[in-house]
Amino acid sequence: MPISGALRRAAIRALEKRDQRRARKAPPRDTREIRILLLHANGMGGTIRTVFNLAGHLAENHDVEIVSLVRESPEPFFDVPPGVRIRYLDDRVDGRKGLLNRFRSRLTPPDETAAHWFTLKTDLALLRYIRARRRGVLIGTRPALNLLIARTAGPEIITIGQEHANLAAHQPETRKQIIRRYGRLTALVTLTQADLHAYRKAVRRPPAHLTQIPNAVTRLNGPLAHRTVPVAVAIGRLNHAKGHDLLIRAWAHVHRRHPDWTLRIYGRGPRHDKLQESIDKRGLTGHVLLMGPADDVGAALAEAAVSILSSRREGMPMTILEAMSKAVPVIAYDCPTGPAEIITHGHDGLLVPPEKIHALAEAITTLITDPDLRTKLATQARITAAQYDMTAIGPRWDKLLRTLT
The missing domain is CATH 3.40.50.2000 (Glycogen Phosphorylase B;)
Structure with a gap:
């Protein structure tokens, strides 16, 4: 058995025991604070755009922060909605820094599509951030983040996994961990009915709240198309x-x-x-x-x-x-x-x-x-x-x- 695997499992067991003690003193859950975990908030992909869109809506009635795993561009590509803050856990504008960034993640499935973004440094930064939360909501936006909040968030926290791809698109090890671990989430949100049915069928002991909510379309600039140009x-x-x-x-x-x-x-x-x-x-x-x-x-x-x-x-x-x-x-x-x-x-x-x-x-x-x-x-x-x-x-x-x- 690899030492890293044994240590990881021992750490998880220690967290679970500590959470049992925290649960006895935990206040009622609330949604006043919402934190959305995102891979790289300053990028320009569809997931980022829709997360910004959702964060802007939630900020009308909640304290909303987007927590970006990494920062590779100095400024966000998309406009940050009013009332939304962005926090960066690993600043890489001038490249990856620190010894721990040389080692691959121990908490991310190795075949997760974005596994190359995750390192031992981001593992520790994410764990530190997640374990420091004492109230509110954590929303993950990809399997690596969903799995991490499912396994390590404290008992006071409402955990929501949001799926931006679909179950069949994930690689074998990632899918295996999804099936085993997603049941620990408070809720899982899929984008389509087809994916909802796939998760309902596959996940062992599905979360108590398994639902489908599509992304909202972003309101775009410019006029309507006249459709006459070839x-x-x-x-x-x-x-x-x-x-x-x-x-x-x-x-x-x-x-x-x-x-x-x-x-x-x-x-x-x-x-x-x-x-x-x-x-x-x-x-x-x-x-x-x-x-x-x-x-x-x-x-x-x-x-x-x-x-x-x-x-x-x-x-x-x-x-x-x-x-x-x-x-x-x-x-x-x-x-x-x-x-x-x-x-x-x-x-x-x-x-x-x-x-x-x-x-x-x-x-x-x-x-x-x-x-x-x-x-x-x-x-x-x-x-x-x-x-x-x-x-x-x-x-x-x-x-x-x-x-x-």
Whole structure:
């Protein structure tokens, strides 16, 4: 048995015994203070944007702080909502510092997607922060953070795990720990009904409160799209899961029939160079553009006639709702999970069988050649998007918090 494993288990047992003593003196639980644990608050991903959005709503009636595991950029990319503070546990603006940052985390599943961000230094910083809490709510936003608050938060604390991906997307060891440990959370919130059913079936002794609350769509700048410019957009991190390689292959078929149309892909990520190679190889240079990050998503969507989601898997894709809110018709792969819970095929968007290149190309061509269909889908899409406004989603969080006290 590795020494590190034995020490870890001994430490956990010691915490549990101490918590038994704390529980006898613990005051009633309350939700006045809410702390949201986030990987890196100054980044620019969809999880960060939706967490900021939720924090802004909760700050209207609670003391809200976002606790960022690391700080790699000097300032947040997104505007920090009024009444929300940000605390950073490990400042890495000038690089990783300290001996403990050289060692990998002992508390994070090694195959967790973000495991490389976690180190022995962040383990200690998180433990110190979590154990110092004596009241309020802790909300985790990814498996590593959810597992940690489930195992180490004191008995006075309301612990909420929020799932931004889906159970099937997690790697084996992470999934194994989720199944074993998530039952210790006070509540678990999934984004989709499909994921709710998956957790309900899989988790041993599920939390007392297992519920589904989708992310609220962020209100974007800029006007509604007029859908007359021959431009399609795709927005998302340039990684394997987002399937931009599939979209580029589909666009090669579209381009042969509609060479006047342009595809703009917004985002950054590890597959940038490979995607550019694919674009050049297929003769799409100048017709498929890697635009980099979208500093203003609303402005990017306002210039589009079609929005495309080519993901292999999703949690709940906010890019669909953002496009809908800007009156841009959406075509999406019917991947697990999310798109089919938002889009009603033929009513407010189009769904395509997952990873089918020709089917995606045909759906794009259909919208290119039928402006009336674009208008019909866009009109209904705005109605759908309104159901995900914070005025609709916020009260669901308020109700959950009232239930937990």
